[in-house]
Amino acid sequence: MSRLSCASLSWHQALGSPLLVSALVIAVFATLVAARAIGALQLAEHLRDQAQLELLHLASEQSAAAALASGRAVVELDAGGGMCASANAMLADGRIAVRARAGQTTAHFNCSVLAGQTPESFGHPLVAAEDLGPIPTGWPKPWRVSRAELPQPAVAGRSDVQLAARHPMLARDGGIALLRLLAGTDAEDYVLGRAAAGSEPQAWRRGGVVTVDGNLWVDRGGPPLELDLEEDLTIVVNGNLYLGRSLLLSGPGRLTLVTLAGTRAAPSPIEGTGEVFVGLPGAGLLAELQCDATIVVGSSLYVSAHRIVLRGSLVLGSGATIAEGCRGELDCSGWSAPDLGRSALPGFASTGTPRAGRLRPGYDSLYLAAPSR
């Protein structure tokens, strides 16, 4: 009998043996079970580490809140089962620096001290004066407030206000109004950041308040304008606002666009008296315009886009007009409660009590001057 015949006979005998087959099956089953058990144990370990990290965040938040009252605070948290975290916070020069530790992890956070919070109106998707007429059909039900309660910028007398004429992201353009409008405008025209094709979102490191003494344009054509805001920015426009294409944000900062009403003789695109144009007048209808900002309309809103998506609130001082043949759908979300409660919108008077702002990761120089514990 040949060797091959012997081997095939052995395999045949093996596969015919119930015990051997059972052993093979159990071996495979055991391997799968062991792999699953190891995976579950690793995931449990990972979740424990994540819980420890959240404990560190909680200790940091508590210490920051306590430091606001006493200048310096140490918080130690014990969640049981060997999970502990501690945080040391220090208040100086309107900022709070936190050094926190949990297990083998050490982290630094910092935040500013806020005089209060963002006006509550900005938590509602749509805000309108109580004496304003009907809202366009299909729009969210507005939060009605008196005219005195409509959020108003408070920039008079501030030394930190930046002027559009000197701001690197605003370019004066004497010809844009003649190109885009039938009769041009009387006021100065400023264009917000010009994004080249394929370029990175333009980074504005510094937030704060910028005033535009004239009209502000987001010109039409090309990809959406992208801005990378590190901090909250409010642009106060003493004229009209023209949104010709989508405006998108990246980064943690929020953008608020405000137009001031009634600063010139009569409302008109030429005079520039606080109107907001979503879609440029006479340029046809846009399919959709997305704007990652809150818009406070001092005067009237004119809509030439079938759909508007706002990642913020829309505040109406006067009415809204939808262009003929335009659906004018509105999708706005307002800001979430934590964004209101732990932030102060630049350029607006804050409400409520002083508080610690939102903690952000980062080493603060406060600890460079402090003696080590």
Add this chain to the structure above:
Amino acid sequence: MNPAAAERGATAALLLVCALCCLGVANWARDLDAANARRGEQLALFRELLREPHRAPPGPIAALDGLFVKRVVRREGPGGPVLDFATATGGEP
């Protein structure tokens, strides 16, 4: 007794024991997977409530029981509601 038969019997018994052990481990792994899933959901909720503590009910937060050994509670701090851990007696700190 035939030695070969005894050997086969012992082998079969051993395989049966191995199979039962594997079954036990598989059940334990399934329970641990379920516990991990629950813990993952609780962690996500904890993160949300850490960001928005006003959304938590006042007092002990039952939905977070088991995430930590101690019970998570919502209490009022100087700047508004905050999360904390219950004391050993079960009350708020």
